[in-house]
Amino acid sequence: MATKRAQMMEETRAKLIRAARKAFAAKGYAAASMDELTAEAGLTRGALYHNFGGKQGLLQAVVDQIDREMVERMLAAQDQAANRWDGLLEEGVAYIEMALEPEVQRIMLLDGPAVLGDPSQWPNQNACLLRTTQTLQALIDEGTVKPVDAEAAARLINGAALNAALWIAAADDPRAVLPKAVEAFRQLAAGLLRAER
């Protein structure tokens, strides 16, 4: 079994990450105070610097955690699609829907890139994007999709979905624009298909 100290350590990290997700999502990275954040978790800044090295390190940990959750949900969305192409579309739609959550939007789409730099450079290697790339490559191999560069296409698809989500989230009536965005997304993605269907 894991030693008692290691258990406490993990619990501490979890508490900090939990508080950080809430604070970063609510106030944004810059405006979030480390003192308040750690106090909320029943700790002090000492624990923070010991476990994560600093404010950026904590953000990094939060980003990694959310990224893992996003991949999980994208996998689930893809699994319940009839074929691989629909799976790709469902991935995109799932991505759009996830980006509606303030936590994802603020942390992953706004502050994350601004503080940590381009997502593709993140240590976690942007698992989310990697998944889309792999799916696309498979579609190209099986002849469903035109022979374009898989990574390039994946990035464009992701970018399109991302902006769709940002748009929806900022709209007066998100529920109203969501179908419009999804429809436009499907049309756009169809451009990658090899032949008319």
Next chain:
Amino acid sequence: MATKRAQMMEETRAKLIRAARKAFAAKGYAAASMDELTAEAGLTRGALYHNFGGKQGLLQAVVDQIDREMVERMLAAQDQAANRWDGLLEEGVAYIEMALEPEVQRIMLLDGPAVLGDPSQWPNQNACLLRTTQTLQALIDEGTVKPVDAEAAARLINGAALNAALWIAAADDPRAVLPKAVEAFRQLAAGLLRAER
């Protein structure tokens, strides 16, 4: 003629904006010191707070200025295209190329949204995006493009181009991936066309 004081005022604003563009692009918004910034312009923070209200106000002014320049270049790109559809593509390509400049990338794509919020909410009303929407609407009206929501499509297109640019800029060899991104962009955009060409 404009009074002398007004002239000096404009000159001061211009000097501050110039210094801000350099500092924000080089260090990022958060790391840019207002003291250094204003000193670089031969002024102090007093001038800053008088003219722009604060750090955010200065960023806003910088963003507006760059946004105007981007629209100008997109117009130029569109004008030298054979038809309206190619004009749209050229706009996209121009957008991608502009996003390769560190200034645009850092200020407009990373720090801008993070600090000022979603671009579509900016006072300047995101002239850049507005242009694409208008072009798309015209293409829909003339029957070239499928009858999708113009704004939705414009946002997706822009988002795709944006991410393409971010990818290119972060790549080890930007010159090598640029053509791949442009090609994928063209393929993707083709999904909006009404019929096969």
Next chain:
DNA sequence: CGCATTGACATACGATGCGTATGTGGCCCA
């Protein structure tokens, strides 16, 4: 089983940087 050591976290300190309140010198108009 008890003590020295390690390490997780708290506390204390210094530095930096933003925003605001107050001061001042030069331009405009009577």
Next chain:
DNA sequence: TGGGCCACATACGCATCGTATGTCAATGCG
């Protein structure tokens, strides 16, 4: 030409981050 006003400089307080130091409990060894 002199007083008011305005653009900008100076001075201050406050918040926050990072680091250096302290402390107490868990661990492992004799």
